[in-house]
Amino acid sequence: MIVVTGATGKIGSETVRLLAQRGAATKALVRDPSRAPGGSFPDGVDIAVGDFERPDTLDAAMRGADTVVLISTSVPAHEIAAIDSAVRQGVRHVVKITNHKASESSPVDRRRDHARIEAHLRASGLAFTLLAPNLLMQNLFAFAPMIKQTRGFVMSAGDGRFGMVDSRDVSATAAAVAAAPAEHAGHTYLLTGPELITYDDVAEALTDALGHEIEYRRLSPAEHREAMIEAGVPEPAATSNAQVFGLIADGDAAWLSDDVAAVTGAPPRSLGTFVADHVSAFA
Numbered sequence: 001m002i003v004v005t006g007a008t009g010k011i012g013s014e015t016v017r018l019l020a021q022r023g024a025a026t027k028a029l030v031r032d033p034s035r036a037p038g039g040s041f042p043d044g045v046d047i048a049v050g051d052f053e054r055p056d057t058l059d060a061a062m063r064g065a066d067t068v069v070l071i072s073t074s075v076p077a078h079e080i081a082a083i084d085s086a087v088r089q090g091v092r093h094v095v096k097i098t099n100h101k102a103s104e105s106s107p108v109d110r111r112r113d114h115a116r117i118e119a120h121l122r123a124s125g126l127a128f129t130l131l132a133p134n135l136l137m138q139n140l141f142a143f144a145p146m147i148k149q150t151r152g153f154v155m156s157a158g159d160g161r162f163g164m165v166d167s168r169d170v171s172a173t174a175a176a177v178a179a180a181p182a183e184h185a186g187h188t189y190l191l192t193g194p195e196l197i198t199y200d201d202v203a204e205a206l207t208d209a210l211g212h213e214i215e216y217r218r219l220s221p222a223e224h225r226e227a228m229i230e231a232g233v234p235e236p237a238a239t240s241n242a243q244v245f246g247l248i249a250d251g252d253a254a255w256l257s258d259d260v261a262a263v264t265g266a267p268p269r270s271l272g273t274f275v276a277d278h279v280s281a282f283a
Contacts, residue, residue, distance in 0.1 A: 001064050002178045003048070003091075005029045005082060006071035007041070010138050011097065014171035015069055015178070020045050024179050029061045052078035058085035065089065067178050070096045074110055079117045083124050093127040093181035095174055100132035100190055101252070108243050109236065129177050129184040133170045133191040134163040134253055137274040140202065147206065147282050152215030155199050156224035156242060158249030163192030163256045166269040173263045190257035193268050205271050209279045221246035 002019055006012040007028035019026040020042035027046040041047065048061035052072065058081060062068065068086050072078050079096070086094060102114035121128050143153040170191050177184045203216040219227065225242035229235055247253070260268040275282075 001025045001027060002067045002069065003027045003029055003062055003065045004069045004071065004178075005050075006073075008032075009071060010136070010167045011171050011174065012069070012071045013041075014168055015071070015174045016041055016045055018171055018175035019178060022175065022179050024175075027061065027065065052081050055081055055085055058082055059089055062086055062089040062091055065091050067091065067093045067095065067181050069174050069178050070094050071174075074099075074113050074117065076113050076116045076120075080120045083117075083121055083126070086126060087124050091126065093129070093178075093185065094121060094124075095129045095131065095177050095181065095184075096121060097170070097174070098130045098132050098188075100134070100255075102132075108247070109240050110244075127181065127185040129181065129186070130188040131170065131173055131177070131191055132188060133165050133167075134193070134255065135165070135248075136167045136170070137164050137193070137269075137271065138167045140274075141278075141281055144281050147214060151212060152203070152217050153199075154217045154219050154224065154227060156219045156221045156245040156249065157199055158218065159198055159200070160248040160251060160253065161196040161198050162248055162253035163196055164271060165191050165193045165260070166274050169193075169260045169264070169268045172266070173260055176263050176265075184263070189259040189263060190255070191260050191268075192256045194256075194270055196254055196256060197271055201271065205275045206282055209275045210283060214282075221249075 002024055004012050004016050007016050007030050016028045027048050028041050029048050029050045031051055033049050050057040050061040062085050068091050099111050099114040102111050102118055104115045106112050146153050199216045203214045206214040221242040225238050228238035
């Protein structure tokens with residue numbers, strides 16, 4: 001049995017679908033059952049209601065599981081609780097979505113959080129595999145309202161390049177690892193698309209797909225932080241986001257890997273494919 005946490009999110013829901021497609025016994029862990037109405041998961045997938053802050057619900061969900069695909073908003077206490085439950089219930093392998101620069105000394109809060117979770121996972125005695133995606137193409141959906149209203153978007157990543165990856169390819173990698181975990185124990189896989197791109201490239205791809213110009217409007221990280229706060233983003237998240245965008249401008253995300261293809265046997269999707277598949281979201 002494979003348990004997938006965060007099963008209603010972008011990566012989790014597709015991972016569940018792909019595991020079911022493989023015929024793997026799969027359980028989708030959801031916190032809010034209203035977000036997983038009937039028919040939202042493939043036939044044969046078990047649904048467990050669990051709360052990271054209620055260990056008894058995690059234990060019930062993980063009972064009988066061999067492998068856990070650990071996906072969350074990366075709150076250390078939550079993922080640590082899931083790891084501890086996995087140990088109690090005899091789970092053998094954890095597949096964790098992490099950050100490629102998780103470090104206790106990172107200036108970015110979320111990277112320090114991932115490092116704390118990774119340290120706990122390593123100390124747990126469980127076998128594990130880490131999946132570290134570059135920027136997710138699906139994050140571009142956050143630009144959609146602004147693009148529709150203003151024919152452009154704001155960002156503070158300058159001319160920084162990044163190996164943006166489609167979350168469907170992250171899910172495909174997670175499913176492939178979870179289906180045969182022993183082959184991947186101890187590995188960290190860096191997940192990217194096929195090419196380095198910039199936000200100018202994103203604007204150009206959207207321009208081509210929509211048939212009218214989409215403008216990339218540059219802000220400084222400080223300006224972007226204030227804009228995010230004014231838009232309702234909580235201040236800690238806005239601060240962390242601005243830090244990351246500034247690092248991208250400095251080249252932090254300018255890396256590529258062949259790991260998606262190596263693990264899944266299929267090449268990762270390009271930005272052009274992502275935009276063609278989802279153009280209606282930006283129109």
